[in-house]
Amino acid sequence: MTDTVVAPTRRTWSELLLRGAIFYLLTELSTRLVGERGSVAPLWPPAGLLFGWLLLTARRDWWRVMLLAGITRYVVASRSVPEHALAAGYAVATLSVAMLSAALLRRLAPDGSSLTTVRGVLAFMAIPILVSGPLTGAIGVVVRAVAGSGTMNLVSWVQWWIGDALGVIVAAPVWLTARRVYRWGREAPWRHWLEVVAVFAVVLPGAALVFLMPAAQAEPMRPLLAVIVLPFVLAALRLGLMGVAWSLAPLAVIAAWGTMHGRGVFAALPGERAHHVLILQAYLSVVYVGVLLVAATVDGQRTSLRRLKVSEGKFRRLVDAAPVAMMVAGEDNQSLYVNPALATLVGGTAGHTDTVDAWWKRAFPDLAYRAALRSETDRRAATSAEGGALMPPLPANLVTADGTIRHVELQTVRAGEQQVTTLVDLTERVRAAEATRASEAEFRAIFERAAMPMALVALDGRPMKANPPLCDWLGYSAEELQRMRFTEFTHPDDVHQDVGLFTQLVSGQRDSYQVEKRYRRKDGVIVRGRLTASIVRDRPGVPPYCIAVVEDVTERAQLEMQLRQVQKLEALGTLAGGVAHDFNNILAALVGNLELARQELDEQHRAQEFLGEVERASRRAAELVRQILTFSRRQEQERRTMAVAPVLREATALLRAVVPASVTIEERISPDLPFVIADATQLHQVIMNLATNAVHAMREQGGTMSVALESVWVDEDLGRRVPELHVGPYVRLTVTDTGHGMSHETLDRVFEPFFTTKVAGEGTGLGLAVVHGIVRSHDGAITVTSELGRGTRFVVHLPVSAESPLVVQPAGNEVPPGNGAHVLFVDDEPVLARLAERTLQRFGYRATVVTRAGEALLALRGDARQFDVLVTDLTMPEMSGLQLAAEALRIRPDLPVILATGYSGMLTPETARQRGLRGLLIKPFTPESLARALAQAIHEDAAAA
Structure with missing residues (x-):
């Protein structure tokens, strides 16, 4: 027996009636066992049957057990006690004692009914010996004495006491293990049946020899009293309490019957039967107590072993099913159990396949490394066992069966006499960490060495990291930027838009955005950049951040x-x-x-x-x-190779005479400046316009105007920033003032025609627009930089000329007469045609005036030799002046042609001569200028002839 026999349960009336019948039959048999009327039975099995019956029945059904048992007791007691009331009282009293004993055993020893431990067996035997036996014996002796069927003495009471106690000890285990015996009989292997047969084959003959022999012949059998106990000890060792209960019961019945009938070794002793009974009871008590304790001890060990095996099985299944690699070392620190996860990790098979030393040698081949690692592992395990807390895991490099290195963490704990070591494979985690570190290092290198400004921005807008290009671009150190919000170095007018986009980014409404905005450098200079910002959510549990990349588009803008x-x-x-x-x-x-x-x-x-x-x-x-x-760059210019310095000196001399005393003019002209091809009048206009604007910007608070003239070389970098310039030599004119400066908005419109910041009446807004047009028409470039409160700087670049200047003689004021020369004049404006006719006639010319190019062609085709000069307007509806001139020259190649125009466009005197023209006449022209142009053309024609 290794577990609870039967738990208390509810019983049906049929079960109770069946057990009641068994109880009645056993009572009848026990009464017959006593033999003579008035004798006390050596043991009373009905007491054990009732005790076991109560233990196997739920407490709420005890009244039905008491009813059935009470009837049996009353019927049996009334035979020896004539008074019915006395018999009923005896039944009630003895049943009450039985019920009290069962309740007491349940309360004091809940495992007493299971008979699986020494404690349970002791409690089971103590209750009948110390409680129910003395009380029942006293009740029985008193009732019999009152009824006159016995005497009330100590021997009778002791006999009744021990007889009742032995009845419980002998019969109750049989009743409690009955169902277990039934199951055992169906499941037991044949070798166990052989053991049972062997026990009974020894016990029954031995009991017959010792207790059923006639008293005269039983004396030689007395040594067998000790020998006959050996089979019961064997039964206790092999079959446990169940085998002892069922093998001792026949012995007790045979010994009691023989002794009560004057047979056996105890009947052969001198004295009365009562003394023989007491000796028998003492013998059975010693045998039962000793053998039951041995059986309980054996069952307890078996139960412990079975539970240990179950526990080990559960632990083994847990270890085998664990995803973590584990090994368990025995108390000798040599036997080793390896779970499948560790076998998979290291190689080999799971189970008890190796010793601890062999496993360590295979997993860590290097002797010094293995010794240090194992020493540290044992130290940590001992420290953990002493302090009751786990020590941190120990990293190690383990060699698998195929020679692969695996990165693991070892953690060893002591569980009783065993040492459990877990190994967590960190190889993939280590590789991932190394890959992450490599990726971070690569990103850091890219981040630090990138040519474009970059920053990692926290969700509150603070740059967590800024690369050197960003620091250089903004003029702040990385530490300074980390203490700022991006709004602090964003242009105030661009903050609202940027903050709105950034808010959408961090709230998850968008993953990235791009915006072009202005930045304010530490020195106050405004630069422009194209910002691309993206949200980064790279690892769970790590707060997201933004990566910002800025493209410097200042020059492009x-x-x-x-x-x-x-x-x-x-x-x-x-x-x-x-x-x-x-x-x-x-x-x-x-x-x-x-x-x-x-x-x-x-x-x-x-x-x-x-x-x-x-x-x-x-x-x-x-x-x-x-x-x-x-x-509009359509005005004909009188360009020539010239020096700029004299024009600059003339302009500054004029300015010094008119500027306020609060304005100082500084002039710096480099020596040996190269020549330029320019119109002196227009160049003078450029200088005067720029200088006048500079003086105007300083008229309230005063200041200094610096004018510089120097020779420079334009390189590719400057050429990229200023597309009008090409690589080569230039003369650079710089006009700088310390006035109030211009805002960004004003700077954007400074060269717009009719745009002015002056009050009404002070300017037309054409000044800087004209300057821009003049410089562009000279194949130069003009740039401007300005900042409010810090002044303005204009820079003009003029290309250098490789030619030397020519000396030009001034023309005379006398207008030569026409002397009857015939002029064909063509203009689509009738008013100008009539004016030309009158002017020509006044200066002595014959005039043929037409308003259509077609009429002029008809006249030329009729007789081109009649005309001395052709004067034609450039822009006419049917045919342009250039087309008419080309047709006229095709008709008469030597015909002098003069082109009149309000603007020359790309037509210069040189290109006009290349087309065969003798001159350009710029409208509005005076009669004198027309007469001089005609005279010069006729003179050149005569000289050529």
Whole structure:
């Protein structure tokens, strides 16, 4: 028996009636065992049957057990006790003692009914010996004495006491193990049946020899009293309590029956039967107590071994199923159990396949490394066992069966006499960590060495890391940037847009964004960059951050601004050129007719004063048109190879006479400057315009205007930033002031025509636009930098000329007469045609004036030799002046042709001569300028002839 026999359960009436019948039969048999009326039985099995019955029955059903057992007790007791009341009292009293004993055993020793431990057996035997036996014996002796069927003495009470106790000790285990015996009989192997047969084959004959022999012949059998106990000890060792209970019961019954009937070794002793019974009871008590204790000890060990085996099985299954590699060393630290995970990791098979030393040698071949590692592992295990806390795992490099190195963590703990070591394979984790470190190092190298500014930005907008290009670009150190928010170095006008996009980024509404914005450097300079920001969520549990990459587009933005400016100026120039052309025609008619009118009047005529005012106004209008044409680069320029320094000195001399005393002019001109090809008048206009604006910017607070002229070499870098420039030598003019400077918005529009920051009446807004047009028409470039409160700097680059300047003789003022030369004049404006006819006739020319190019061609094809000069307007509806000139020269190649135009565009005197033209006449022209042009053309033609 190795577990609880039967747990208390509810019983049906059929089961109870069956057990009641068994109880009644056993009581009848036990009564017959006593023999003579008034004798005390050596043991009372019904007491054990009732005790076991109560232990196997739920407490709520005890009343039914008491009812059935009480009837049996009353019936049996009434035979020896005539008084019914006394018999009923005896039944009630003895049953009450039985019920009290069962309840007491359940309370004091819950495992007493299982009979699986020494403690349970002791409690089981103590209750009948110390409680139910004395009480039942006392009740029985008293009742029999009252009934007159016995005497009340100590021997009778002791006999009854021990007999009742032995009855419980003998019969109760049989009753409690009955179901277990039934199961055992069905499941036991044949060798166990042989052991049972052998026990009974010895016990039954031996018991018959010792206790059933006639008393006269039993004396020689007395030594067998000790020998007969040996089979019971064997039964206890082999079969446990179950075997002892069922093998001792026949012995007890045979010994009691023989002794009560005057047979056996105890009946052969001198004295009365009562003394023989006491000796028998003493013998059975010693045998039962000793053998039951041996059986309980054996069952307890078996139970412990079985539980240990179950526990080891569970532990083994747990270890085998564990995903972590484990090995368990025995108490000798030599036997080793390896679980499948470790076998898979290292190689080999799971189970008890190796010793600890052999495993360590195979897993860690290096002797010194193995010794140090094992010593540290044992030390940590001992420390953990003493302190009760796990020590940190120990990293190690383990060699597998195929020679592969695996990175593991060892952790050893002591579990009783065993030592359990777990190995966590960190190889993939280590490789991932190494890959992560390599990736981080690679990213760090890229981050630090990248040419573009980059930063890692926290979700609060603070740069956690900034690479050197970003620090250099903004002028801050990395430590300074880490203490700032990106809004602190963003241009105030761009903060709102950038913050909105950044908020969407960190809130998960977008993964990245790109925006072009302005940055404020530490020194206050505004730079422009294209920002690309992306959110990074690389590892779980790590707060996300942003990576920001900035492309410096300051130069590109400047180039785009200049391109827009150029496109705007070209568009306005085209418009201005067209307007100027028509306006020049009007002015030409106005000026020409005005000159003719004044010539018709006497010099003292009152109208001369009024006509003079009209002439001056017309001249101013013509100057305005000239500025518009200069802005549009359509005004003919009188370029020549010249030095810039004299023009600059002349301009600064004029300025010194008019600037306020609070403004200082500093002039710095490098010696041996190269020559440029320029129009001196327009160059003078550029210098005066820039200088005037500089003085105007300093008129309130005063300051210094610096004018510098030097020779420079434009390299590729500057050429990329300023597309108008090419690699080569240039003369650089720099005009710098310390005035109030310009805002970014003003700087963007500084060269726009009609844009001005001056109050009404102080400027037309054409000054810098004209300057820009003049410089561009000279194949140069002009740039400007400015900052509010720090002044402005204009830089003009003019290409160097390889030629030396020519000395030009001034022309005379006398107008040569026409002498009847025949002029063909073509202009689509009738007013100008009539004016030209009158002017030509006045200076002595014969004039044929037409307003259509077709009419002129008809005249030329009719007789081209009749004309001495052809004067044609450039822009006409049917055919341009250049086309007409080409047809005329095809008809008569030696015909002098003069081209009249309000603007020359790309047509210069040199290109005009290449086309066969003898001159260019710029509108509005005066009668004198027309007469001189005709005279020069006729003179050149005569000289050529």
